[in-house]
Amino acid sequence: MFNKKNLLVTVLSLILLFTMTACGGKDKVEEPAENATENSAEATNTEETNEEATEETEGEASASGIVRPEGVPEDYPNKEIHYLYGFSPGSVQDAYIRILFDKIKEMEGWKYGLIVDYQEGASGRIQWNALANAKPDGYTIGFTPTAMLIPSVAEADEVDFGYDKYAYIFSMMSDPGAIGVAADSEYNSLEELVNAAKENPGKISLGVTSVIGSEGLTVKLIEKDSGAKFNTTAFNGGADVMAGVIGGHVDAFCLNITDTTTFVENGQIKVLATGNNERSEFMPDVPTYKENGYDVIQLNTRAVSGPKEMPEPIRQYLENCLVAAANDPEVKKQAEEMKAPTDSLTGEEVSASFGEFYDMLTELWADDPWQ
DSSP states (O other), rough: OHHHHHHHHHHHHHHHHHHHHTTHHHHHHHHHHHHHOOOOOHHSSHHHHHHHTTTTTTTEEOSSOEEETTTTTTTSSSOOOEEOOOOOOOOOOHHHHHHHHHHEEEHHOOOOOEEEEEOGGGGGHHHHHHTTSSOOOSSSEEEGGGGHHHHHHHTTTOOOOOOOGGGEEEEEEEEEEEEEETTSSSSOSHHHHHHHHHHHHTTTTESSSSSSHHHHHHHHHHHHHHHHOOOOEEOOSHEEEEEEEETSSSSSEEGGGTHHHHHHHHTTTEEEEEEEESSTTOOOOOBBBBGTTTOOOOOOEEEEEEEEEEEEEHHHHHHHHHHHHHHHHHHHHHHHHHHHHHHEEEHHHHHHHHHHHHHHHHHHHSSSOOO
């Protein structure tokens, strides 16, 4: 039987565990995609490729080297593809998906591109429900992060989304957590912030995008470990949280590193701690939660998916396009400039890691609910 603390440690640690499991095949994905882009004839005519080819990947390669599987309509896409995003504009993943599809449009010569539909509210639940119930015609895709699986288990009777409700296409990045404050805040370490919340229960406000997702669970675990009590509030997106912190309306935040980089560079905030096992390459001087004495991992894989019944040839084609775009040198340079922790995984890899994580969450919830 898990006690509450061990349960939360396990839940948050599993986010890292299964992300790392998926990352194990990353090199296998990226290298062939680069080769395909540079020399599609060589990549598609080798004996090994022919032996491993499946029906879903058979088809003709375009001039850019991207394989268009059999079964994809000749005129696809014949209108804009809508990307559902359940948080406010301005995040790194919001910018990155636009960069990817702009590159795809250029590489494939598409007449139509991507439209981002912001469906804010309920910590992502509105968008995740809408995506699960969308028409599966290949013209509606959306944002499905690891954190989506947590409320899908905790609120299974109240939501339409869940692990088995999507056709997974691609993973953009794996993003460590970050806890911080405004640049002029009196708090200069996570210890100082936690101690203030311990000495003033419910008085120190802390912004998140979900009180039940990885951010909320991170805060709950730190509270249980320390005896502190924050006033934790969910906002519609990371940009809204940051606006509250910078404006002095919220004392602190618990988000992801990609939500913070622009504000750090502008001198508006300071990150007190980050959520991976090791320090972030983008913030090498910032200690981890573990270095601060909290045995917790916060890492969110940010995937792109479609409704469960979307046609497999279209799903595969979009995966092929996204992998190729992510491997484009110009896109890689832009990602580095944004300090985006890119982590290009195939739909199969995302499905496998999300599936294992979902099964574990289900077992843990049945044994000792964390809500």
